Amino acid sequence: NYSFFPGSPKWDNTKRALTYAYVSSANVALSMDDVRVAVQSAFKSWSQVTDFTFTEIGTESGPVDIVVGFHSGDHGDGYPFDGPGQVLAHAFAPQDGRLHYDAEEQWTTSPTGQNGGLEKNGWFGRRRRRPRKPVSIDLQSVALHEIGHLIGLGHSSVLGSIMFPAYGGVRRDLTQDDVDGIHALY
Numbered sequence: 001n002y003s004f005f006p007g008s009p010k011w012d013n014t015k016r017a018l019t020y021a022y023v024s025s026a027n028v029a030l031s032m033d034d035v036r037v038a039v040q041s042a043f044k045s046w047s048q049v050t051d052f053t054f055t056e057i058g059t060e061s062g063p064v065d066i067v068v069g070f071h072s073g074d075h076g077d078g079y080p081f082d083g084p085g086q087v088l089a090h091a092f093a094p095q096d097g098r099l100h101y102d103a104e105e106q107w108t109t110s111p112t113g114q115n116g117g118l119e120k121n122g123w124f125g126r127r128r129r130r131p132r133k134p135v136s137i138d139l140q141s142v143a144l145h146e147i148g149h150l151i152g153l154g155h156s157s158v159l160g161s162i163m164f165p166a167y168g169g170v171r172r173d174l175t176q177d178d179v180d181g182i183h184a185l186y
């Protein structure tokens with residue numbers, strides 16, 4: 001089932017219109033426009049099942065609630081990234097708002113074929129040749145998971161849920177367990 005962080009931290013009841021901005025310390029091959037579209041879609045999925053709205057603003061227009069960015073190696077928050085593979089991204093519990101992507105991963109916003117593709121079963125299906133490392137990782141799927149953390153969800157034991165702690169290939173839709181979890185918190 002779904003879970004929360006210890007003590008169930010959540011965003012204040014007065015904070016439902018959240019703003020976000022991009023601040024990166026590393027570059028990736030993707031265009032920022034593609035990144036924006038993918039991350040925005042992930043935010044939209046969560047806003048459709050909650051009272052939250054997520055609006056991108058520029059950092060110069062004042063304080064933002066959520067800061068999204070790409071970083072590599074030690075980037076100053078005590079949780080250094082580890083190069084290609086393993087840790088893909090991390091996000092902090094409410095009301096911190098930091099969402100960091102490991103810039104050294106093979107990110108994609110339009111996965112095709114292989115385990116990067118949109119096939120139904122992803123890594124959980126009956127695959128004969130299970131790759132050790134994904135060829136490319138779907139930015140939107142990871143964003144959906146990390147935004148779950150940002151708004152207060154821990155990991156779920158439900159296989160196939162967005163908050164299940166294993167990258168299962170492309171998964172861009174919240175499952176009932178994810179929705180139940182966020183509804184139990186807010």
Ligand code: TQI
Pocket residue numbers: 086087088089090091092141142145146149154162163164165166167168
């Ligand atoms: N990053 C871990 C994660 O997001 C970091 C992490 C571990 C974490 N424990 C946490 C973050 C507790 C917040 C709270 O789970 S990851 C997946 C998944 C990762 C993993 O790079 O391992 C996804 C990032 F679910 F596939 F395993 C995104 Cl979708």
Ligand code: CA
Pocket residue numbers: 081082083084085086087088102104105
């Ligand atoms: Ca990594």
Ligand code: ZN
Pocket residue numbers: 071075077079090100
């Ligand atoms: Zn970080």
Ligand code: ZN
Pocket residue numbers: 145149155165
């Ligand atoms: Zn997680």
